[in-house]
Amino acid sequence: MKQIGLLKHLSLTATAVAMMAFGAAAQAADTIKVGVLHSLSGTMAISETTLKDTVLMMIDEQNKKGGLLGKKLEPVVVDPASNWPLFAEKARELLAKDKVDVTFGCWTSVSRKSVLPVFEELNGLLFYPVQYEGEESSKNVFYTGAAPNQQAIPAVDYLMNDVKVKRWVLAGTDYVYPRTTNKILEAYLKSKGVKAEDIMINYTPFGHSDWQSIVSDIKKFGSAGKKTAVVSTINGDANVPFYKELGNQKISAEDIPVVAFSVGEEELAGLDTKPLVGHLAAWNYFMSIDKPVNKSAIGSWHQFIKNNKRTFNDPMEATVIGFNLWVKAVEKAKTTDVAKVSDAIIGLETPNLTGGTAKMLPNHHLTKPVFIGEIREDGQLDVVWQTKGEVAGDAWSDFLPGSKDIEADWVTLKCGNYNTKTKKCSGQNF
Amino acid sequence: MLLTLSASGIAYPSFAQDAGTEAVSVADAPADAALSFDAALSALPEASYSDKESLLQQIAVSGHPQAGAVIRALLDGRLLATADGAIVIAAVDTDAATADTAAAPTLSVAATGAAAPAAPADSLKKIGTNNRLRKTLKGLVAQLSLADPDAAVRLAAVKEMVRTLDDTTVAALRAHRDTEADAKVQAAIDTGLALADLSSSDADTRLAAVQHVADDIGAEVYNGLLPLTQQNDDGSFAEPDARVRSAAAIALRHIESRRKLYGGVETLFFGLSLGSVLVLAAIGLAITFGVMGVINMAHGELIMLGAYTAYVMQQLMPQQIAMATMLSIPAAFVVSGLMGVAIERGIVRFLYGRPLETLLATFGLSLVLQQLVRSIFSPLNRSVQTPAFMSGSLTINDALSLTYNRLYIVVFMFIVFAALLALLKRTSLGLKVRAVSQNRAMARAMGVRTEWVDAATFGLGSGIAGVAGVALSQLTNVGPNLGQAYIIDSFMVVVFGGVGSLWGTLISGMSLGVVNKLLEPYAGAVMAKILVLVFLIMFIQKRPRGLFPQKGRAAEG
Numbered sequence: 011m012k013q014i015g016l017l018k019h020l021s022l023t024a025t026a027v028a029m030m031a032f033g034a035a036a037q038a039a040d041t042i043k044v045g046v047l048h049s050l051s052g053t054m055a056i057s058e059t060t061l062k063d064t065v066l067m068m069i070d071e072q073n074k075k076g077g078l079l080g081k082k083l084e085p086v087v088v089d090p091a092s093n094w095p096l097f098a099e100k101a102r103e104l105l106a107k108d109k110v111d112v113t114f115g116c117w118t119s120v121s122r123k124s125v126l127p128v129f130e131e132l133n134g135l136l137f138y139p140v141q142y143e144g145e146e147s148s149k150n151v152f153y154t155g156a157a158p159n160q161q162a163i164p165a166v167d168y169l170m171n172d173v174k175v176k177r178w179v180l181a182g183t184d185y186v187y188p189r190t191t192n193k194i195l196e197a198y199l200k201s202k203g204v205k206a207e208d209i210m211i212n213y214t215p216f217g218h219s220d221w222q223s224i225v226s227d228i229k230k231f232g233s234a235g236k237k238t239a240v241v242s243t244i245n246g247d248a249n250v251p252f253y254k255e256l257g258n259q260k261i262s263a264e265d266i267p268v269v270a271f272s273v274g275e276e277e278l279a280g281l282d283t284k285p286l287v288g289h290l291a292a293w294n295y296f297m298s299i300d301k302p303v304n305k306s307a308i309g310s311w312h313q314f315i316k317n318n319k320r321t322f323n324d325p326m327e328a329t330v331i332g333f334n335l336w337v338k339a340v341e342k343a344k345t346t347d348v349a350k351v352s353d354a355i356i357g358l359e360t361p362n363l364t365g366g367t368a369k370m371l372p373n374h375h376l377t378k379p380v381f382i383g384e385i386r387e388d389g390q391l392d393v394v395w396q397t398k399g400e401v402a403g404d405a406w407s408d409f410l411p412g413s414k415d416i417e418a419d420w421v422t423l424k425c426g427n428y429n430t431k432t433k434k435c436s437g438q439n440f
Numbered sequence: 441m442l443l444t445l446s447a448s449g450i451a452y453p454s455f456a457q458d459a460g461t462e463a464v465s466v467a468d469a470p471a472d473a474a475l476s477f478d479a480a481l482s483a484l485p486e487a488s489y490s491d492k493e494s495l496l497q498q499i500a501v502s503g504h505p506q507a508g509a510v511i512r513a514l515l516d517g518r519l520l521a522t523a524d525g526a527i528v529i530a531a532v533d534t535d536a537a538t539a540d541t542a543a544a545p546t547l548s549v550a551a552t553g554a555a556a557p558a559a560p561a562d563s564l565k566k567i568g569t570n571n572r573l574r575k576t577l578k579g580l581v582a583q584l585s586l587a588d589p590d591a592a593v594r595l596a597a598v599k600e601m602v603r604t605l606d607d608t609t610v611a612a613l614r615a616h617r618d619t620e621a622d623a624k625v626q627a628a629i630d631t632g633l634a635l636a637d638l639s640s641s642d643a644d645t646r647l648a649a650v651q652h653v654a655d656d657i658g659a660e661v662y663n664g665l666l667p668l669t670q671q672n673d674d675g676s677f678a679e680p681d682a683r684v685r686s687a688a689a690i691a692l693r694h695i696e697s698r699r700k701l702y703g704g705v706e707t708l709f710f711g712l713s714l715g716s717v718l719v720l721a722a723i724g725l726a727i728t729f730g731v732m733g734v735i736n737m738a739h740g741e742l743i744m745l746g747a748y749t750a751y752v753m754q755q756l757m758p759q760q761i762a763m764a765t766m767l768s769i770p771a772a773f774v775v776s777g778l779m780g781v782a783i784e785r786g787i788v789r790f791l792y793g794r795p796l797e798t799l800l801a802t803f804g805l806s807l808v809l810q811q812l813v814r815s816i817f818s819p820l821n822r823s824v825q826t827p828a829f830m831s832g833s834l835t836i837n838d839a840l841s842l843t844y845n846r847l848y849i850v851v852f853m854f855i856v857f858a859a860l861l862a863l864l865k866r867t868s869l870g871l872k873v874r875a876v877s878q879n880r881a882m883a884r885a886m887g888v889r890t891e892w893v894d895a896a897t898f899g900l901g902s903g904i905a906g907v908a909g910v911a912l913s914q915l916t917n918v919g920p921n922l923g924q925a926y927i928i929d930s931f932m933v934v935v936f937g938g939v940g941s942l943w944g945t946l947i948s949g950m951s952l953g954v955v956n957k958l959l960e961p962y963a964g965a966v967m968a969k970i971l972v973l974v975f976l977i978m979f980i981q982k983r984p985r986g987l988f989p990q991k992g993r994a995a996e997g
Contacts, residue, residue, distance in 0.1 A: 053921070056820055173571075184966050214965045217925055219916035220717070222846060223710045223960050235663030247821055247917045254826070258833055258843040264575040282823045288571050384570050387517070394489070394570055 041084035042077075042346055044069055045104040047115025047125070047136075052092025053246075057325075058117045060276060061139060062087060064326045065114045067314040068333040078340055086110055094124045101125040105132040111346035112137065112336055114329060119143060119187050126151065135348045137336060139328035141271065141293075143190035147405040147418030147426035150348070152355065152374050154332035155325060156294050157403040158194050162241070164380040165269050165292035166195060168395045169239045170202065173267065176236035177208045179228050181244055184213040188243035191271070195241060197409040208236070218248045221255040229259055232266045240268040249273055253285045263288025269382070275321035278389035286385045290394070294364075294378040295327040298390040301365040321389075331368045331376065334360040356421055366400055373418035374426070375403025477502035478551060481510065485521040489570050496573075500580050508584045510550050515577040519550065520564040528556045528564070579604055583612050591622040598625055602632035602660055610636045631656055635664045643681040650684055654691035657698050658838035665692050702839040707957055713846035715953025716853035717915065720908040721926040722933035722945055723860065727901035728780075729931070730940040731877045732894065734788055735795055737802040739930060740923025741809035742902045745779060746772035746909020747918045748813060751822045762827035765910070772906035780902020784895045806927075810920045821919035830914060849911050856907060857946055863900070864942070873897050877940070936976055938986030948987055952976075 046065050048058035069083045077083060086108045090097040097116065104110045105128065112135045116122040119142050129136050129150040141156040169175040180195055182188025192211060199209060210231050212224055232238035244252055249270070256268070269290040275297045278286070297308065307330065312318050339355035340346055355370050362368045362378070369377045377400035383391030405426070406413040418426045425435035480498040487495055496514070499507050513519040513529040520528050531546040547556040569577065578600055585597035601609040613629050620626045630652065637649035650668070653661045668679040668688040679685045721743060728736045753768035754761055787805065791798045830848055835841040864870035872893045875883040884890050909922075916922065933952060937944030952972060959968035983989070 212964065215969070217917075217921070218965060219925070220714050220965075222713065222843065223707065223957055224965065226706060226710070227961065233659035233663075235659070235666075247919065250821070250823075250917050251915060255843070258831060258845060259841070260833060264571050264578065267571060282825060288574065386568070392568065392570065 041082045042079070042340075043084050043086050043108060043110040045108065045110035045113035045115065046085055046087045047090060047097065047100060047104065047113050048117065049092040049121075050087075050089040054092040054117050054121075057276065058092075060320075060323075061114070061117070061325060061329055063315060064311070064329045065333065067311060068330060070314065071310070072333075072337060078337060079344065079346075090121070094118075094120050097121040097124045098128050101128040101134070101136075102132070105129070105134045111135070111348075112351075114139065114332065116140070117325070120185070122151075123186075133348050135336075135351065137329070137332035139325045139332055141324070143187045144194075144405055144407055145190060145410075145413055147373050147375075147420075149352070149420060149426060152332060152335075152370065153403065153405070154328040154335075154368075154376055156378055156380075157375055157405060158191055158407055159404045160294060160378045160380055160401045161271055161292050162191050162195055163198060163409075164397055164401065165271070165290075165382060166198065166241065168292075168382050169241075169267070169269060172395060173239065174237050175239040176204075177210075177231065177234065177238040178204065179210045179212065179231060179238065179240040181212045181214070181224070181228075181240055181242050183218075183243065183245040183248060184215055185245075188213065188245070191243050192241075194407045194409050197407075197411075201409060214244070214248065216246060216248065219251045221252050222259075225252070225255045225259050225261065228266065229261055232261070238266050240266060242268050242270040243272060244270070245272045249277065253289070257285030263290075263384075273385075274323040274325075275390065276323045278385065279321050283385060283387055283389050287387050289385050290382055291385065291391055292380065292382050293324040293391075294380060295324040295362070296364075296381055296383050296391045296393060297322045298383070298386075299364045299381070299393065301363070303361055303365065304363045307363050327363050328376075331360055331362055335368070335370055352420070368400070371402055372421040373403070373405045374420060375405055377402050477504035477507065481527055481551060482525075484514075484519070484527065485525070485565065485567055489568075489573055492569075492573055493576055496576060496580065500583075506551060506553055508581075509553065511577055511580050511584065513550070514567060514569060515574060515581055517566055517569070519567045520547075521567060522559055522565075523563045526556070527551070527567075528559075530564075575604075579609070583609070586612065586616045591625055594620070594622065594625045595628055598628040598632065602628065602635065605632060605636055605660075631658070631661065635660060638664050638668070643684060646679075646681065646684045647687060650687045650691060654687070654694060656838070657695050657702075662692070662695050662699075665695075699839050702837070706840055706842075707961075708954065709842055709846070711954030711957035712950060713850055713953070714957055715950035716850045717912065718929055718933050718953055719946055719949030720849070720853050720856065720911050721905075722930040722937075722949055723857065723942070724901040724903070724905035724908060725930045726934050726937070726940075726942055726945040727860075727904065728898055729934055730942075730945070731873060732897055732901075733795075733877075733939075734792075734898070735799045735802065736783075736788070736901075737799060737927065738783065738806040738809060738923075739902075739905055740925070740927035741806045742776045742779060742905035742923070743909040743912060743926055744813065744918075744920070744923040745776050745809070746906030747824070747913040747922055748817065748822070748909075749775045749906065750910045750913040751817075751824050751918055754825055761825050762829060765827050765830075765914075768910050769907055772910045773903040774906075776906025776909070777899040777903030780905075781895050781899040783902070784898035788898065789891070789894065806923065810923070813920045817920075819920060821917045824913040824918050826914055845914050849915070852911055856904065857942070860904065861942060869893075869896060873900075932973075932976060935980065936986055938988035938990065940990045941986075941988040944986060944988035 044065065046062050048062040049055050050059055050062060066085055069085050072078060073082050086104060088100045088104060090100045101113070104113055114137045116125060116136070116138050117140050122138055122142070125136065126148055128134070130148060134150055136151045137154055138151055139154050141161050142153065144157045147153075178199055180192045182192055196209060196211065200206070210227070212227075214224065228240060242249075249272075253268070267288070267290055269292055271292055273291050274293060297304075308322050311322050311326075312320060335355055335358055336351070338358050338360060339351045342358070343350040343354035345351070356372055357370065359367045359369045364379055364381070366379050367377070371377065379400050380397045381393050382395040384394050386392055405418040406416040408414045415429050415431045417423065417428045417430055419428065420426065423435070427436045428434070429436065476498050480495040480502070483495055484492060496511065499510060509529060510519060518530045520530055522528055527550040528547040529550050531548070547558060548554060549556045582597040582600040585593050588594055588597070598613065601613060610633065613632050617626070617629050617633070620629060634649040634652040637645050640646055640649070650665065653664070665688045669685060669692060670678050672678055677685060679688065724742065725736065725739050728734050728739065749772040750765060750768040753764040753771055757764040783802070783805065787801050788798060791801060826845060830845045833841040833843040834847060864873060872883070872888050873896070875886070875888055876890050876893045876897075880890055912922065912926070916925070933949045934945055936952065937946070937948030955975075956968050956972050959971055963971060980986075
């Protein structure tokens with residue numbers, strides 16, 4: 011107890027000193043509170059900690075510019091510890107106790123589904139920065155990551171048209187994002203005339219390490235004389251033994267390329283990249299994209315984190331875009347009131363880090379460019395293909411029977427789940 | 441080197457005719473070869489990937505003596521552009537060179553092959569390649585490699601060319617056929633030429649080709665024969681000649697049955713390799729849990745410590761990965777063994793006969809060990825390198841190849857098992873361990889220092905767990921959660937095999953591995969695991985003491 015008291019005292023003094031140093035003498039009541047809901051411990055900490063740092067960097071930069079509406083931004087960081095029910099508790103704590111004005115958070119779809127009822131009940135505002143499976147559009151959530159039509163579908167188009175792939179392996183980890191994405195992809199491929207016998211679907215548990223028979227199956231599947239590719243929604247560190255096994259069984263990227271949706275610069279930084287060279291990844295941002303705006307963002311990130319070796323990745327870009335759009339919306343609405351900001355943000359544009367613009371659409375998704383990159387030996391990705399312009403995010407996939415009639419529009423329809431056939435708004439399915 | 445190739449074509453005029461225009465035109469071209477070679481080479485660094493492809497074709501047909509070296513260097517990522525725009529070839533892989541910053545790579549000028557002045561590694565820019573380009577390069581290198589003095593290189597080149605048969609490669613193969621001295625390479629070329637003959641307009645040629653390739657089980661042959669037996673949409677056969685059709689059908693059936701056989705062998709191997717991983721992970725537990733009766737939930741973390749020992753050893757000896765990996769086996773035994781002794785002396789010995797408390801205490805300890813590793817090594821996975829002799833695969837034939845890392849681990853498991861068995865059956869320590877586990881009071885009455893034996897036994901089991909960790913570091917991710925992934929499997933194997941029986945652990949681990957792999961193709965990886973667990977639960981209901989229950993009064997008591 012004593013120690014905790016001492017710590018508290020110390021941190022209070024530190025805050026006081028910091029405030030005096032700023033000279034703004036801003037009082038606690040006069041700040042805009044920004045909630046940060048990312049796991050800082052547990053299995054997702056590897057990925058999510060950098061997003062917390064990104065939000066802190068953006069807040070820091072905004073405060074240096076003089077804050078927002080004349081007030082300083084104050085981060086409120088909580089740790090949901092990769093524990094999905096705890097996400098909901100921490101979200102409630104942020105909204106009810108800390109009374110934050112906006113929250114940036116969540117990584118896995120299951121954590122987002124877990125906080126969704128809380129944000130809708132307490133009318134909070136959440137910016138979700140990770141690519142996801144779609145089939146959702148909440149009044150209180152803005153999705154700044156990619157929907158399936160901004161990552162999976164263009165990647166398949168690239169393989170089909172440019173690499174002339176005829177046989178498809180859809181390999182994924184066994185949970186909601188890969189299952190939904192693969193369902194969409196299967197329907198899409200079939201709509202393009204791919205026969206069922208040319209599609210192989212495979213699911214593995216989290217952290218799977220014994221890939222020998224699956225890779226051998228892929229090899230057999232791919233040796234039927236037709237060009238074959240693997241579309242991988244394998245998540246987390248199961249990717250390492252997977253690519254290793256591909257190398258050991260002498261499957262090269264030239265023969266059977268693997269295009270991954272969950273392997274980015276951050277994941278590659280911890281790997282021996284030799285067996286991965288030439289395999290593909292599809293994202294809306296790559297660190298290697300040579301644009302001044304990207305260079306300056308990476309520069310300020312390195313300065314903030316005080317480490318020149320740190321990577322910058324797609325969800326971080328999505329966080330930056332989300333933050334910038336929220337700042338613009340608050341400035342436009344001249345308040346942080348959730349309803350007014352939500353109205354103001356739609357149609358707003360902000361430059362993304364790859365030289366284009368991100369625009370917030372009425373379905374709470376963004377316009378995003380899509381890039382396909384080849385993995386290089388240094389863990390960066392070379393862009394080999396990109397969409398001509400930005401692709402508008404589609405919350406409800408047009409290729410699933412259950413969702414192709416459903417529209418999300420928070421401007422005219424005021425509904426995230428509107429069935430155009432029955433003309434009914436069904437509200438959110440949690 | 442292409443010159444040699446086309447020269448051989450000229451030396452055998454009858455083949456030069458078959459070879460078509462490609463090889464001949466190369467021989468006719470050398471007048472402005474040097475010019476186009478230099479121009480193409482200097483354009484390489486700035487060219488887009490698609491431009492690079494045509495530039496490379498230009499280089500390949502230029503017949504310039506350095507053409508082969510340039511193409512090989514580009515494929516290996518050794519072709520570099522210096523700061524002032526000159527193009528050089530590094531003698532070794534630049535990544536390996538930059539890892540050792542002290543030594544800049546030895547360079548030679550790409551256009552002449554003469555030595556180039558050394559340049560600092562960071563001023564050199566690698567000329568990049570992408571998938572499509574690498575594929576083209578591989579084809580070009582294969583054509584160049586046909587003149588290689590090493591038969592193995594020629595064989596690989598021929599196999600590469602057979603995979604992408606077109607007029608050019610067929611011509612090159614045909615030209616090379618009769619100068620080839622090695623029988624194996626010749627056979628591979630014949631297969632390739634026969635495959636090309638499958639699309640000949642003469643039915644007899646096609647029939648001869650089918651009969652020639654009938655004994656080959658490679659995917660190219662299968663895919664080449666398959667269309668011959670298929671019907672078009674209107675019911676007519678793609679292959680008009682009935683003799684060819686039936687020969688192809690027989691050959692296909694033959695290939696399919698042999699493929700099935702080798703597929704079965706492969707599945708068995710997969711099962712054995714999964715089984716040996718299970719046995720390795722469980723065998724330490726078979727001692728601590730089986731012999732001593734201690735439920736050690738930190739067993740997985742002892743495996744993890746062994747894996748991290750392998751990582752540390754590799755960090756200590758970055759130049760000799762293979763040596764470091766071998767040395768980490770005894771090192772991991774010592775590290776995990778000492779940790780085991782410390783656990784026994786510090787925690788477990790106060791809790792003998794209280795399984796629940798032991799379970800809780802060791803579970804807590806496992807969390808402490810995980811956090812310790814997180815604090816020391818960071819929560820990110822560490823990458824443990826695979827020594828060169830353990831990567832790749834042993835190709836037995838076109839349908840069956842076994843990966844070396846799995847092969848070594850199966851062998852390694854048997855060595856560990858044999859050593860452990862010998863230790864328990866043939867040494868005085870082993871005798872004491874067995875005595876204490878059978879009847880503690882009697883052993884003590886005979887003058888055995890049971891406390892000392894307890895510590896040594898626990899240390900032994902933990903040390904074996906560490907050794908297993910070294911093996912696992914070659915297969916899976918080395919991270920703080922490594923142990924958790926294996927603790928359940930380990931208990932499963934020990935309980936199924938019969939508590940206290942080493943042979944039981946071996947049999948049960950192997951059979952669980954094989955059953956899992958047999959189920960996997962039908963049920964999928966997730967379902968296979970569930971089915972195995974369900975089977976295990978039902979088995980334990982019937983035979984609570986496992987496959988090989990301990991017999992005797994002590995066990996019954």
